[in-house]
Amino acid sequence: xxxxxVVISERRISSLRLFMTYMRHNPPTLVGFIITIAFYGWSIIxxxxxxxxxxxxxxxxxxxxxxxxxxxxxxxxxFQPPSLKHIFGTxxxxxxxxxxxxxxxxxxxxxxxLVVGSAILIGGLIGMISGYFGKYVDETGMRVTDxxxxxxxxxxxxxxxxxxxxxxxxxxxxxxxxWWPTYARLFRAETLRIKTQYFVDAAKxxxxxxxxxxxRHIFPNVLTPIISYATIDLGNVILAYSIIxxxxxxxxxxxxxxxxxxxxxxxxxPAPAWWYAIIPGVVITIVVIGLALLGDGISEYITxxxxxx
Amino acid sequence: xxxASFLIRRGINMVITVLGVIFIMFIITHIITPNPAxxxxxxxxVPSIVEAITKEYHLNDPVYVQFYYFLLAVIQGxxxxxxxxxxxxxxxxxxxxxxxxxxxxxxxIVIIILGILTGAIAAVHKNTPTDYTIRAFxxxxxxxxxxxxxxxxxLAIAYGLKLLPATGLANPLLSPPKLITGMPTVDxxxxxxxxxxxxxxRHLILPATALALVAFxxxxxxxxxxxxxxxxxxFIRTAIMKGLRERDVVFKHMLxxxxxxxxxxxxxxxxxxxxxxxxxxxxxxWTGMGxxxxxxxxxxxxxxxxxxxxxxxxxxxxxNLVADILYAVVDPRIKLE
Numbered sequence: 001x002x003x004x005x006v007v008i009s010e011r012r013i014s015s016l017r018l019f020m021t022y023m024r025h026n027p028p029t030l031v032g033f034i035i036t037i038a039f040y041g042w043s044i045i046x047x048x049x050x051x052x053x054x055x056x057x058x059x060x061x062x063x064x065x066x067x068x069x070x071x072x073x074x075x076x077x078x079f080q081p082p083s084l085k086h087i088f089g090t091x092x093x094x095x096x097x098x099x100x101x102x103x104x105x106x107x108x109x110x111x112x113x114l115v116v117g118s119a120i121l122i123g124g125l126i127g128m129i130s131g132y133f134g135k136y137v138d139e140t141g142m143r144v145t146d147x148x149x150x151x152x153x154x155x156x157x158x159x160x161x162x163x164x165x166x167x168x169x170x171x172x173x174x175x176x177x178x179w180w181p182t183y184a185r186l187f188r189a190e191t192l193r194i195k196t197q198y199f200v201d202a203a204k205x206x207x208x209x210x211x212x213x214x215x216r217h218i219f220p221n222v223l224t225p226i227i228s229y230a231t232i233d234l235g236n237v238i239l240a241y242s243i244i245x246x247x248x249x250x251x252x253x254x255x256x257x258x259x260x261x262x263x264x265x266x267x268x269x270p271a272p273a274w275w276y277a278i279i280p281g282v283v284i285t286i287v288v289i290g291l292a293l294l295g296d297g298i299s300e301y302i303t304x305x306x307x308x309x
Numbered sequence: 310x311x312x313a314s315f316l317i318r319r320g321i322n323m324v325i326t327v328l329g330v331i332f333i334m335f336i337i338t339h340i341i342t343p344n345p346a347x348x349x350x351x352x353x354x355v356p357s358i359v360e361a362i363t364k365e366y367h368l369n370d371p372v373y374v375q376f377y378y379f380l381l382a383v384i385q386g387x388x389x390x391x392x393x394x395x396x397x398x399x400x401x402x403x404x405x406x407x408x409x410x411x412x413x414x415x416x417x418i419v420i421i422i423l424g425i426l427t428g429a430i431a432a433v434h435k436n437t438p439t440d441y442t443i444r445a446f447x448x449x450x451x452x453x454x455x456x457x458x459x460x461x462x463x464l465a466i467a468y469g470l471k472l473l474p475a476t477g478l479a480n481p482l483l484s485p486p487k488l489i490t491g492m493p494t495v496d497x498x499x500x501x502x503x504x505x506x507x508x509x510x511r512h513l514i515l516p517a518t519a520l521a522l523v524a525f526x527x528x529x530x531x532x533x534x535x536x537x538x539x540x541x542x543x544f545i546r547t548a549i550m551k552g553l554r555e556r557d558v559v560f561k562h563m564l565x566x567x568x569x570x571x572x573x574x575x576x577x578x579x580x581x582x583x584x585x586x587x588x589x590x591x592x593x594x595w596t597g598m599g600x601x602x603x604x605x606x607x608x609x610x611x612x613x614x615x616x617x618x619x620x621x622x623x624x625x626x627x628x629n630l631v632a633d634i635l636y637a638v639v640d641p642r643i644k645l646e
Contacts, residue, residue: 143322143325143326143329144329146322146326146329147326147329147330147332147333148333149625150326150327150329150330150622150625150626150629151330151333151618151621151622151625152580152581152583152584152618152621152622152625153584154584154585154587154588155584155587155602155617155618155621156618156622158602158603158606158614159334159337159614159615159618160337162337162606162609162611162614163337163338235452239452239454242454242456243454243455243456243587243588246454246456246588246591247587247588247591247603247606248607249606259454262454262456262457262460263456266456266460266592269460269463269464270463270464270468274464277460278457278460278461278464281453281454281456281457281460282457284453284454284457285449285452285453285454285457288452288453289448289449289452292448292452293448
């Protein structure tokens with residue numbers, strides 16, 4: 001038993017190392033990897049600081065690492081174009097845009113993880129059950145999935161948010177409502193492929209229960225091809241959420257949410273401050289590109305036989 | 310299975326999906342406003358008005374009875390009068406939806422031209438700087454939030470070069486043509502109102518391009534990849550060996566076959582454009598369905614939100630059906646299942 005565990009962990013380390021080597025020969029994937037790590041790494045650090053600030057009732061902890069206080073109003077410094085002092089410029093109230101964008105990162109990161117994670121859980125369950133049982137279970141599952149797929153994601157999310165109220169968590173719930181059907185489709189297709197393989201028969205013969213087969217045998221095998229899609233999809237969620245927040249259905253001000261920064265900046269666009277709307281939008285784009293590049297890289301790595309599972 | 314039975318089955322599925330869509334909307338409506346009468350009666354509700362609204366919308370009946378009336382109204386296209394605009398909702402949609410349709414169709418034209426062109430060029434110049442540039446370009450545009458694409462276009466072409474107007478449907482000083490189709494450019498063309506046609510066409514270019522830029526990458530990538538796949542097929546070798554010009558091989562054999570999968574995806578893209586128009590219309594003040602929807606959301610005008618969502622959802626369902634049918638009709642080799 002003990003030796004077996006060691007073998008498994010050894011294989012995991014080596015597969016990560018293999019991926020590192022792979023990236024060294026694929027600069028786009030490496031760029032994507034660096035952007036992704038920078039975005040989520042920073043979000044974790046900044047998120048923890050903001051949490052500490054809440055716990056100790058001292059919000060200043062939240063901007064301890066930032067060049068400026070993202071909430072400090074300074075009319076004298078309003079609408080300054082990007083310069084060495086304010087690399088992203090300042091907004092209508094003289095707040096430093098760079099600090100605001102860094103401060104807002106954790107929400108974007110958290111929502112992308114929450115939405116994709118929940119969509120994988122819900123869609124995965126429905127998709128695997130549909131695919132595994134087939135027949136009328138499948139028919140019902142897929143009809144329900146179709147109904148949700150028929151709604152345009154953003155519009156249904158807005159309607160759901162109108163129903164349950166505005167805010168980050170509600171936006172995440174609204175997005176999950178429209179996000180799971182794609183995963184249901186993906187998981188179903190993969191399950192149909194996997195369930196005919198011998199190891200599933202072997203598990204059945206050895207007396208494993210249905211749920212055991214689905215979660216212990218099918219789920220881990222289906223997950224590998226879905227990882228690359230989910231990576232790209234994190235970016236899609238960030239885009240969708242930025243639209244929701246751009247239209248004014250995200251976290252209320254003054255929290256510097258990226259999509260809302262753009263829509264606030266749009267009031268001063270193109271004059272007197274083109275950068276106010278454009279720069280937060282460009283930051284969103286860079287993060288999304290990073291995730292897309294990494295996802296494509298993972299997909300190529302898997303199809304080229306890098307991961308053996 | 311024949312085409313007829315395939316269509317019947319898809320048709321039945323579509324009806325079930327539409328019923329489900331109506332059911333989901335009904336549920337959402339009820340979570341939004343357990344008692345909409347108070348919300349619709351205005352900021353200072355008078356009891357008699359609240360009562361009248363309650364009666365008109367059957368709000369005192371059990372939920373399943375309400376669903377029955379809801380279903381009946383939706384099927385008859387009778388969505389009642391809008392509490393904010395004091396106009397029948399169907400009339401509002403009649404005015405605003407064609408504008409979105411015009412924007413979407415214009416964007417589709419741009420997508421078809423841009424997608425096929427860039428895809429074919431990238432495939433012919435596979436793994437050269439041209440190919441990389443095209444792929445990098447659409448990676449960037451489809452990773453951009455649509456509002457950023459829209460603003461960059463405004464910044465460069467409307468405010469920078471001053472080539473095209475930044476916002477609006479047409480020059481507000483011109484009187485709009487009579488409503489025939491509801492699409493401003495088409496109406497002006499039908500009536501021969503050239504100044505208005507020219508103005509609305511100029512207003513249409515930027516939003517349509519913005520909408521297209523976000524989505525053309527899917528088509529471009531699809532065309533490129535299927536052309537590269539097809540290039541390895543024996544019939545292409547035959548075509549080259551029998552001495553066809555390269556141009557004929559590329560256009561008549563490779564591109565034509567690559568278009569088959571693209572047609573299906575184009576139908577699906579059309580559906581996503583209907584939804585994507587929401588943000589584009591917001592930035593360009595293009596007063597279409599998306600603009601109407603966001604306004605309705607701000608004003609908590611839920612009957613209109615629901616009607617608008619329903620119209621767009623039906624558009625998506627129809628586009629999906631068309632995609633299915635096209636998929637089967639365009640390529641006779643595909644078996645109908």
